[in-house]
Amino acid sequence: xxxxxxxxxxxxxxxxxxxxxxxxxxxxxxxxxxxxxxxxxxxxxxxxxxxxxxxxxxxxxxxxxxxxxxxxxxxxxxxxxxxxxxxxxxxxxxxxxxxxxxxxxxxxxxxxxxxxxxxxxxxxxxxxxxxxxxxxxxxxxxxxxxxxxxxxxxxxxxxxxxxxxxxxxxxxxxxxxxxxxxxxxxxxxxxxxxxxxxxxxxxxxxxxxxxxxxxxxxxxxxxxxxxxxxxxxxxxxxxxxxxxxxxxxxxxxxxxxxxxxxxxxxxxxxxxxxxxxxxxxxxxxxxxxxxxxxxxxxxxxxxxxxxxxxxxxxxxxxxxxxxxxxxxxxxxxxxxxxxxxxxxxxxxxxxxxxxxxxxxxxxxxxxxxxxxxxxxxxxxxxxxx
Numbered sequence: 001x002x003x004x005x006x007x008x009x010x011x012x013x014x015x016x017x018x019x020x021x022x023x024x025x026x027x028x029x030x031x032x033x034x035x036x037x038x039x040x041x042x043x044x045x046x047x048x049x050x051x052x053x054x055x056x057x058x059x060x061x062x063x064x065x066x067x068x069x070x071x072x073x074x075x076x077x078x079x080x081x082x083x084x085x086x087x088x089x090x091x092x093x094x095x096x097x098x099x100x101x102x103x104x105x106x107x108x109x110x111x112x113x114x115x116x117x118x119x120x121x122x123x124x125x126x127x128x129x130x131x132x133x134x135x136x137x138x139x140x141x142x143x144x145x146x147x148x149x150x151x152x153x154x155x156x157x158x159x160x161x162x163x164x165x166x167x168x169x170x171x172x173x174x175x176x177x178x179x180x181x182x183x184x185x186x187x188x189x190x191x192x193x194x195x196x197x198x199x200x201x202x203x204x205x206x207x208x209x210x211x212x213x214x215x216x217x218x219x220x221x222x223x224x225x226x227x228x229x230x231x232x233x234x235x236x237x238x239x240x241x242x243x244x245x246x247x248x249x250x251x252x253x254x255x256x257x258x259x260x261x262x263x264x265x266x267x268x269x270x271x272x273x274x275x276x277x278x279x280x281x282x283x284x285x286x287x288x289x290x291x292x293x294x295x296x297x298x299x300x301x302x303x304x305x306x307x308x309x310x311x312x313x314x315x316x317x318x319x320x321x322x323x324x325x326x327x328x329x330x331x332x333x334x335x336x337x338x339x340x341x342x343x344x345x346x347x348x349x350x351x352x353x354x355x356x357x358x359x360x361x362x363x364x365x366x367x368x369x370x371x372x373x374x375x376x377x378x379x380x381x382x383x384x385x
Contacts, residue, residue: 003311003383006374007318014319014370020127024365027051028119029101032111035093038151041143042066044087048122048143055125057141065158068143072125072135074380080138081379082170082340083124083372084156084331085117086147090354107359112350116175116360118143120347120369127373135380140165144331152295156334169308169379170342171372172331175360176353178368179321180346182328183309184301185336187267189259191293193218193278195242197251198288211253212242214287219255221277225270231262235270260329264298297329300336308341308384315374319367341384345372 036044045068052060052070059071068087074080089110091097099108108115121141128135146154174180195214219237227233235257242253259270275291282289302309316323328344335342347368349361378384 001377001381003314003378003381006378006381006383007314010315010318010370010374013373014366016131017127017366017369017373020123020130021362023126024119024123025101025106025362027122028106028111028116029099031119031122032099032106032108032115033097035091035095035097036088036110037090037092038088038148039146040093041087041145044118045143045145048087048118051122052125052141055129057125063159063162065155066145067155067159069159070125070141072128072139072141074135074137074139076136077138078166079168080140080165081135081376082140082142082165082167082335083121083173083376084142084144084170085121085173086114086144086155086331087118088145088148088151089113089115090148091356095356104363105359105361107357109356109358112175112353112358112360114173114175116347116365117173120173120372124372127369133373133377135376137168137380138165139376140167147331150294153331153334156331160334160338167340169384170335170340171375171379172328172335172342172344173372174330174344174346176348176350177324177346178348178364179316179324180344181309181312181316181323181325182330182332182344183304183306183325183342184327185297185299185333186327186329187261187264187299188295188297188329189267189271189293190257190295191291192254192256193274194252194254194290194292195281196288196290197249198286209287210250211287212250214281214285214289215240215242215253215255217281217285218277218289221281222257222274225273227270228266231266233259233261233263233266233270235259262299267296297333298337299327301327301332302341306341308343308379311378311384312343312345312375315371315378319371319374321367321371343375345375347372
């Protein structure tokens with residue numbers, strides 16, 4: 001089969017995939033209703049492994065880190081293709097994980113990030129077998145754990161460090177957004193700055209004692225950092241929490257932030273500057289200012305003109321999907337570190353991401369699935385090497 005014939009068959013493939021609506025949505029609802037905070041994904045992984053077994057995968061297991069692994073053996077099996085989706089979500093186990101299904105959408109916490117991605121991973125073996133699509137290469141299916149936040153991609157990093165597969169390519173599946181095409185990883189440093197009023201505060205110091213005011217001083221100084229326009233660099237202050245009531249002095253406040261840059265050196269330099277800011281504010285206020293860096297990424301990836309990238313754009317254009325090119329700090333970064341040509345792709349459109357009423361649209365899922373399977377077939381045929 002030529003690349004042209006693969007691409008030419010994509011619209012028929014999209015239409016045929018509608019027959020799998022029931023099983024895919026059932027997997028999505030059942031996965032979505034299993035809480036899976038980072039480091040608490042065990043029940044989701046058990047569900048995934050049960051689906052692999054029902055699909056008749058001869059090899060499926062849970063590794064020492066907790067990742068769920070299934071292997072669909074290829075007709076030749078000399079090399080392997082990795083299909084990955086992270087299992088964890090940003091929601092706690094105490095959240096109500098009930099999924100609300102309508103004719104056009106599914107609503108529920110984590111349904112877009114990344115219950116849908118994991119549901120696709122669980123359904124792919126069944127789809128390939130029912131449609132009699134045989135791959136020459138082994139298809140390794142990975143439900144990764146400890147990906148988000150402080151998990152820092154621990155699951156996929158452990159898997160890549162402790163397996164014997166010879167991967168030629170890899171695809172990372174995210175629930176949203178359809179059109180996402182990430183082929184590079186941006187340099188990143190993620191951390192928290194926590195300000196605390198000490199128990200034995202020196203009340204003779206000038207100013208009011210409040211962890212919020214101290215944190216505000218930190219934020220102002222971070223905003224004053226002169227960032228280069230080239231390489232592109234930014235500091236994202238994404239979350240802030242502190243205090244307990246209107247009339248009580250805040251004893252603790254925390255800022256969550258990321259430093260992002262196309263340059264690893266710039267990331268390191270900005271990180272050092274933030275460390276100096278924390279030390280300076282602590283010395284002036286008498287408060288405790290703690291900087292905790294818990295995640296880093298290195299920039300890298302495949303070129304825009306890489307055959308895998310070109311193939312993905314051709315598939316997307318045939319399906320009338322507008323490619324949205326953007327770097328990633330997700331599992332793609334771990335694959336880049338291992339020099340495995342890789343892409344991150346989205347499945348459908350979504351809304352209210354990381355809120356309790358997060359939602360995904362059902363109809364575009366078939367186009368997103370056709371995209372994944374089309375690129376998978378092209379990769380297996382050697383057109384992405």
